[in-house]
Each structure stands twice: as C-alpha cells, then as structure tokens.
Amino acid sequence: MPPGIMSSPVSAILEAPIPAPLSLDQAIDKFFSPIATAISDAVFWAIPLPGGNEFPLILAWLLAAGVFFTIYLGFQQLRPASIRHSSHVVRGHFSRHTDPGDVTSFQALATELSGTVGLGNIAGVAIAIATGGPGASFWIAVAGLVGMSVKMSEATLGVKFRVVNEDGTTSGGPMYYLRDGLASIDKPKLGRVLATLFAVCTAFGVIGAGNMFQSNQAAYQLAMFAGGKDSWIGTHMWVVGLVFAILVGVVIVGGASKIGAATSKIVPFMGILYVIMCLAVIGANITEVGDAFKAIWSGAFTGHGIAGGVLGVLIVGVQRAAFSNAAGVGTAGIAHSAVKTRRPAQEGFVAMWEPFIDSVVICTMTAITIIITGVYKDHDADGVQMTAHALKTVAPWFSSLLTLAVVLFAFSTMLSYSFYGKKAVGFLFGNSATAERIYNGIFLLLLVVGAATNMASILALADAMLFLMAVPNVIGMYFLARVVAREIKGHRERVDAGVIPQVPEDAQAGMIVANEATPEQLETADEEYALRAAAMDARSEELDLGHTAPDTERDYLDHLPEDHELFNTMDRDGKPLKD
Missing domain, CATH: 1.20.1740 (Amino acid/polyamine transporter I)
Structure with missing residues (x-):
C-alpha cells in the first residue's frame, strides 16, 4: 500500500485502537455526571x-x-x-x-x-x-x-x-x-x-x-x-x-x-x-x-x-x-x-x-x-x-x-x-x-x-x-x-401551670419499647382523651393562660358522640350554645 494512504485521515481512523467498552458503573457515572455537576x-x-x-x-x-x-x-x-x-x-x-x-x-x-x-x-x-x-x-x-x-x-x-x-x-x-x-x-x-x-x-x-x-x-x-x-x-x-x-x-x-x-x-x-x-x-x-x-x-x-x-x-x-x-x-x-x-x-x-x-x-x-x-x-x-x-x-x-x-x-x-x-x-x-x-x-x-x-x-x-x-x-x-x-x-404554659400532668405510670407509653394497649383500652381512648382535654381546657380558661394551646382549638370534640353531655353547653366548634 502506498505510503500516502497509510498517512491519510481515513486510514488513521480505521487503524486506531477500538476503545474498551465502559463498565456499568462507568457508563452510569458518565450519564449522570453533567446532571449531577449542574445540580450540585x-x-x-x-x-x-x-x-x-x-x-x-x-x-x-x-x-x-x-x-x-x-x-x-x-x-x-x-x-x-x-x-x-x-x-x-x-x-x-x-x-x-x-x-x-x-x-x-x-x-x-x-x-x-x-x-x-x-x-x-x-x-x-x-x-x-x-x-x-x-x-x-x-x-x-x-x-x-x-x-x-x-x-x-x-x-x-x-x-x-x-x-x-x-x-x-x-x-x-x-x-x-x-x-x-x-x-x-x-x-x-x-x-x-x-x-x-x-x-x-x-x-x-x-x-x-x-x-x-x-x-x-x-x-x-x-x-x-x-x-x-x-x-x-x-x-x-x-x-x-x-x-x-x-x-x-x-x-x-x-x-x-x-x-x-x-x-x-x-x-x-x-x-x-x-x-x-x-x-x-x-x-x-x-x-x-x-x-x-x-x-x-x-x-x-x-x-x-x-x-x-x-x-x-x-x-x-x-x-x-x-x-x-x-x-x-x-x-x-x-x-x-x-x-x-x-x-x-x-x-x-x-x-x-x-x-x-x-x-x-x-x-x-x-x-x-x-x-x-x-x-x-x-x-x-x-x-x-x-x-x-x-x-x-x-x-x-x-x-x-x-x-x-x-x-x-x-x-x-x-x-x-x-x-x-x-x-x-x-x-x-x-x-x-x-x-x-x-x-x-x-x-x-x-x-x-x-x-x-x-x-x-x-x-x-x-x-x-x-x-x-x-x-x-x-x-x-x-x-x-x-x-x-x-x-x-x-404547651410550656400549661405544663408550668400544672394543667398538663404526668400520665399515671401504668398508662405511660414507655421508653425503650412502646407498651401495648388492649383493644378495649384503644376503643375508649379517644373519648377518654376528649374528656380529659375538655377538663384541661376549662382549667386553662380559669387560669387565663395567654397562649392558645393545641387542645383549646377544640379539635378533641371530634372524638365525642353526638349525644354527649358536653354538647348541652357547646357546639362542635366549642362555641357556647345560645340560651
């Protein structure tokens, strides 16, 4: 083959070594690299x-x-x-x-x-x-x-x-x-x-x-x-x-x-x-x-x-x-x-x-x-x-x-x-x-x-x-x-005022492993919570606490049945009923 052909661009390309195929991680890295660089x-x-x-x-x-x-x-x-x-x-x-x-x-x-x-x-x-x-x-x-x-x-x-x-x-x-x-x-x-x-x-x-x-x-x-x-x-x-x-x-x-x-x-x-x-x-x-x-x-x-x-x-x-x-x-x-x-x-x-x-x-x-x-x-x-x-x-x-x-x-x-x-x-x-x-x-x-x-x-x-x-x-x-x-x-006001007390030891959630409640306890838990929250709410109002705590939003009332005695004095939003 004439020397001129050996030095031509075409022959150089044909005889160039074929690059080794990229490994999977190299291919992924190559694809994500510009995206990662831009976001980073x-x-x-x-x-x-x-x-x-x-x-x-x-x-x-x-x-x-x-x-x-x-x-x-x-x-x-x-x-x-x-x-x-x-x-x-x-x-x-x-x-x-x-x-x-x-x-x-x-x-x-x-x-x-x-x-x-x-x-x-x-x-x-x-x-x-x-x-x-x-x-x-x-x-x-x-x-x-x-x-x-x-x-x-x-x-x-x-x-x-x-x-x-x-x-x-x-x-x-x-x-x-x-x-x-x-x-x-x-x-x-x-x-x-x-x-x-x-x-x-x-x-x-x-x-x-x-x-x-x-x-x-x-x-x-x-x-x-x-x-x-x-x-x-x-x-x-x-x-x-x-x-x-x-x-x-x-x-x-x-x-x-x-x-x-x-x-x-x-x-x-x-x-x-x-x-x-x-x-x-x-x-x-x-x-x-x-x-x-x-x-x-x-x-x-x-x-x-x-x-x-x-x-x-x-x-x-x-x-x-x-x-x-x-x-x-x-x-x-x-x-x-x-x-x-x-x-x-x-x-x-x-x-x-x-x-x-x-x-x-x-x-x-x-x-x-x-x-x-x-x-x-x-x-x-x-x-x-x-x-x-x-x-x-x-x-x-x-x-x-x-x-x-x-x-x-x-x-x-x-x-x-x-x-x-x-x-x-x-x-x-x-x-x-x-x-x-x-x-x-x-x-x-x-x-x-x-x-x-x-x-x-x-x-x-x-x-x-x-x-x-x-x-x-x-x-x-x-x-x-x-x-x-x-x-x-x-919350801090209510705790300091004693409105939110510690839970009795036998009812506490526990520390390392959560204490399991019985199905009967779970069934009545929401209503009991609502009654406790209502009592805490009333006590907070008596003490005229300045900050509105979670319970005073009255969302606990959602847990009470329609015929509960609390609704003789207030509606579902906690507003007093008119005489």
Missing part, C-alpha cells in the same frame, strides 16, 4: 467573602433558620424548665400507651440520631480541625445549639399535621405539614408544590447519603481492617453490601416500630462505646485538656488553621455542623411524626436534643481527643484515620472498636433513612403499600451496588438533593412559625 453546583453555590473564603448559600440558609427560630421561640432550648420537661417527655411520662402512633419518644430520638451521628462525627470533625484548626470545633458546637430550635420546630409540625391511617399507623413529616399546614393558612398551592419538591428530593437523596455512601464507607473500613484493598473483603466488597441488605431488610419489614426498636438499642450502645474510647484518651492526657480548651477558644476568634482567618474557621465549623446534625433538612419531622402522643409540642422538646448530642457532645469529644493527641497536624491522614490514630495512642485495639463503631453507625443510618425514603414515596403515591415495597426493594439492592462500586456522580447528586430538601422545608417553616410558637409556648 447550584445547591452548593458559594458566596465570595473577604480573605478568599467562600460560604455555600445553603449553609447560610440553614444557619439563618437556626438563629431565627432560636430568637422567635424565646431560646426555649436553653431554658432550665424546658430541659427538665424534655427529660420527662423522653422517658414517656407525658404520653399514654393508647395515644396514636407507632414508637416512643425515645425511639424517635434514637431513629433521628442514628441518621445524623456517624462518619460526620468521626471523620468530619477531624477534617474540620485539620482545615480550620482547633477553633472549628467551637463553631460546630455553636451551630449545634442554634440548630436545636429548628429540630424542635420540625418535630412539632411533624406531629401536628400528621395523618393517622386506618390501621393505626401514622404518616407525617415536611410533606404533610407543607401541604396541610400551608393550606390551613390559605396557601394550598404553594404547600402542594413545596411538599412534592421535598418528597422527590427525599426519595432520591436518602438513596445516596443514607444508603450507597454508608454501605460503601462501611465496606471500605472493613476492608482496611482486614488487610487493605487486596484482602478478601477488599476484593469482595459486594458481599458486605449483601450482608447489610439482608440485615436491613429483616428490620424494615417490621415498619417504624421495628426500626425504632432496633435504633433504640444500637444508638445508645455505639454512642456510649465511642464516648468511652474518647474519655479513655482524654483521661490518659488529662493534663492537656485545659490547653485543648484554650486552643479551641483562641482558635475560634483568631483562626490558626489553613482555612484563612476567623471567618474561614467559622465557615468550616458551620459547614461540618450542617453536614452532621442536618437541622433544617426535615428528617426530624418524619421521625417524630410516628410517636405515640396527642400533643405536638412534646416532640419538639425531645427533638431539640438531637443537634446537642450530635454537634455539641459527640463532636466536642472527638475534637478534644484529636487536639490533645496532636494528630490533626498530620494533613496526610484522612478523617477516620486521624481519629483512629488518636484512639490508638491509648490502646492499639481501640482502632478495632472504631471500625465496629463505624459499621454500627452506618447500619443504623441505613435503617432510619430507609424509613424516611419510604414515607416520601408513600406520600407521592397516595400511601400505596406496593410503591413502598418496591422502594424498599430498590433501597436494599442499592446497598449491594453501593458497597461494590464508586459512582461518584450519583453520590454527588444525592448529596445535593439531600440538602435541597432544606429549601422547601425551611420556606414552609417560616410561614408556619406562628403555629410553632403557639404550640411550644402554649
């Missing part, structure tokens, strides 16, 4: 700030909500009386076993904590300190404190606008309080749009952040523990995903009650285990604790990290807190809507503890452990490795316990997020049991896929969708702020 860039669009810093707008949105509700609700989360009351509510002292709902207040608290306490506390804090210096942990705690009021509001609205189904189960969360809550203040169209947007973002967001990412990270940690990527687990990570899928499937088949029962056991165990390890390190370096707190305090206002001054430290801290406690994302409204209670505000006082435990207690424990051992100065270590190095300074086998903690954190997160996703799908498809079962099947399948693949674009898209949930949720919460304030402040 929009959600995490950053505001340029002095000193070369940038502050993602979504984080400013969440922080502003925390500051607003903290002030608007009168700093409820910091009041001693509110803290005392919440401790009684979480132990089930104010809820009856005949109240509508599936789980106890403590189980709902554990479910929501299981979705937030995890890698963000172990790896995220370490990364924040390595980037922003010790002062970053101060701003993580501050963001957690203001986030308490947001969780309080979410849970209160979640219970107030939940739907009690015919089988006694409940459906609630931002989907419902956006739709029904905004409809109650004459904004039905806006409510439907925001509710649908939230449900779609939730259904997709939990698949990545609470499913594939958790499975992938747990499998990776087990592989590292077993000898690295070349170990048997490292080359068969899909097996880890399959085991998770089986375990998660066994639990979620039982619904909210089984998930609540599981998380109420796993969360305290893993939380206590992790705190004990941190305390052991702190105890072994007790003389350094004072200096650690000084470094945190001075670093918060001087900025000695690589993030760039005080503003950089603040941004790093707030960002870690937002990723860790998820205040404003709306999941607390879903978790607490399943609680056995008739008073929405009660759950608000329980939910407020979630950012405190997550961002103030556990994150601070991690921070002190890392600071006093000095491992944060090693910028080559990743977040989990940094925490592991700190723990190993006391006992080498602590790294094994840390692996166990990471796996348990991941497992409990899978359980809680499967519940959130199922409820979102149920809302979109009219509480269709078939749709929810299909979603559960997809959720379990993707646990295996997530452990075995590295589909970065899907995870980026899911992360963006998860934080996008905060946009419709917080918009709706601003519109419903007066409703929240009336519920919270009215």
Whole structure:
C-alpha cells in the first residue's frame, strides 16, 4: 500500500485502537455526571467573602433558620424548665400507651440520631480541625445549639399535621405539614408544590447519603481492617453490601416500630462505646485538656488553621455542623411524626436534643481527643484515620472498636433513612403499600451496588438533593412559625401551670419499647382523651393562660358522640350554645 494512504485521515481512523467498552458503573457515572455537576453546583453555590473564603448559600440558609427560630421561640432550648420537661417527655411520662402512633419518644430520638451521628462525627470533625484548626470545633458546637430550635420546630409540625391511617399507623413529616399546614393558612398551592419538591428530593437523596455512601464507607473500613484493598473483603466488597441488605431488610419489614426498636438499642450502645474510647484518651492526657480548651477558644476568634482567618474557621465549623446534625433538612419531622402522643409540642422538646448530642457532645469529644493527641497536624491522614490514630495512642485495639463503631453507625443510618425514603414515596403515591415495597426493594439492592462500586456522580447528586430538601422545608417553616410558637409556648404554659400532668405510670407509653394497649383500652381512648382535654381546657380558661394551646382549638370534640353531655353547653366548634 502506498505510503500516502497509510498517512491519510481515513486510514488513521480505521487503524486506531477500538476503545474498551465502559463498565456499568462507568457508563452510569458518565450519564449522570453533567446532571449531577449542574445540580450540585447550584445547591452548593458559594458566596465570595473577604480573605478568599467562600460560604455555600445553603449553609447560610440553614444557619439563618437556626438563629431565627432560636430568637422567635424565646431560646426555649436553653431554658432550665424546658430541659427538665424534655427529660420527662423522653422517658414517656407525658404520653399514654393508647395515644396514636407507632414508637416512643425515645425511639424517635434514637431513629433521628442514628441518621445524623456517624462518619460526620468521626471523620468530619477531624477534617474540620485539620482545615480550620482547633477553633472549628467551637463553631460546630455553636451551630449545634442554634440548630436545636429548628429540630424542635420540625418535630412539632411533624406531629401536628400528621395523618393517622386506618390501621393505626401514622404518616407525617415536611410533606404533610407543607401541604396541610400551608393550606390551613390559605396557601394550598404553594404547600402542594413545596411538599412534592421535598418528597422527590427525599426519595432520591436518602438513596445516596443514607444508603450507597454508608454501605460503601462501611465496606471500605472493613476492608482496611482486614488487610487493605487486596484482602478478601477488599476484593469482595459486594458481599458486605449483601450482608447489610439482608440485615436491613429483616428490620424494615417490621415498619417504624421495628426500626425504632432496633435504633433504640444500637444508638445508645455505639454512642456510649465511642464516648468511652474518647474519655479513655482524654483521661490518659488529662493534663492537656485545659490547653485543648484554650486552643479551641483562641482558635475560634483568631483562626490558626489553613482555612484563612476567623471567618474561614467559622465557615468550616458551620459547614461540618450542617453536614452532621442536618437541622433544617426535615428528617426530624418524619421521625417524630410516628410517636405515640396527642400533643405536638412534646416532640419538639425531645427533638431539640438531637443537634446537642450530635454537634455539641459527640463532636466536642472527638475534637478534644484529636487536639490533645496532636494528630490533626498530620494533613496526610484522612478523617477516620486521624481519629483512629488518636484512639490508638491509648490502646492499639481501640482502632478495632472504631471500625465496629463505624459499621454500627452506618447500619443504623441505613435503617432510619430507609424509613424516611419510604414515607416520601408513600406520600407521592397516595400511601400505596406496593410503591413502598418496591422502594424498599430498590433501597436494599442499592446497598449491594453501593458497597461494590464508586459512582461518584450519583453520590454527588444525592448529596445535593439531600440538602435541597432544606429549601422547601425551611420556606414552609417560616410561614408556619406562628403555629410553632403557639404550640411550644402554649404547651410550656400549661405544663408550668400544672394543667398538663404526668400520665399515671401504668398508662405511660414507655421508653425503650412502646407498651401495648388492649383493644378495649384503644376503643375508649379517644373519648377518654376528649374528656380529659375538655377538663384541661376549662382549667386553662380559669387560669387565663395567654397562649392558645393545641387542645383549646377544640379539635378533641371530634372524638365525642353526638349525644354527649358536653354538647348541652357547646357546639362542635366549642362555641357556647345560645340560651
């Protein structure tokens, strides 16, 4: 063949090597990459700030909500009386076993904590300190404190606008309080749009952040523990995903009650285990604790990290807190809507503890452990490795316990997020049991896929969708702020005045496991509640309490028969009958 032909464009194309076919995960990644990049860039669009810093707008949105509700609700989360009351509510002292709902207040608290306490506390804090210096942990705690009021509001609205189904189960969360809550203040169209947007973002967001990412990270940690990527687990990570899928499937088949029962056991165990390890390190370096707190305090206002001054430290801290406690994302409204209670505000006082435990207690424990051992100065270590190095300074086998903690954190997160996703799908498809079962099947399948693949674009898209949930949720919460304030402040007034007493011990809902009511008790529960509520209402009027509490809306009258003696003096709306 003549040399000229060999060098022609046509021959070059014909003799060029044929590209290797893309693997399935590469093909999926290639398809979703431009979509994920566009949505992620929009959600995490950053505001340029002095000193070369940038502050993602979504984080400013969440922080502003925390500051607003903290002030608007009168700093409820910091009041001693509110803290005392919440401790009684979480132990089930104010809820009856005949109240509508599936789980106890403590189980709902554990479910929501299981979705937030995890890698963000172990790896995220370490990364924040390595980037922003010790002062970053101060701003993580501050963001957690203001986030308490947001969780309080979410849970209160979640219970107030939940739907009690015919089988006694409940459906609630931002989907419902956006739709029904905004409809109650004459904004039905806006409510439907925001509710649908939230449900779609939730259904997709939990698949990545609470499913594939958790499975992938747990499998990776087990592989590292077993000898690295070349170990048997490292080359068969899909097996880890399959085991998770089986375990998660066994639990979620039982619904909210089984998930609540599981998380109420796993969360305290893993939380206590992790705190004990941190305390052991702190105890072994007790003389350094004072200096650690000084470094945190001075670093918060001087900025000695690589993030760039005080503003950089603040941004790093707030960002870690937002990723860790998820205040404003709306999941607390879903978790607490399943609680056995008739008073929405009660759950608000329980939910407020979630950012405190997550961002103030556990994150601070991690921070002190890392600071006093000095491992944060090693910028080559990743977040989990940094925490592991700190723990190993006391006992080498602590790294094994840390692996166990990471796996348990991941497992409990899978359980809680499967519940959130199922409820979102149920809302979109009219509480269709078939749709929810299909979603559960997809959720379990993707646990295996997530452990075995590295589909970065899907995870980026899911992360963006998860934080996008905060946009419709917080918009709706601003519109419903007066409703929240009336519920919270009215409830506090009635408790302080003794109008709302603790439930007799034999009738309490319980704490770890919900006490079961007999069919006879359930049959008369609504009428008994109505009579108690009427008596409380009358007592409230005698005391001339200033805020309108839930029971004074007279909705409890719906539970009474038409011929009840109360209707000799009032109508169904609670208005006195004319002579």
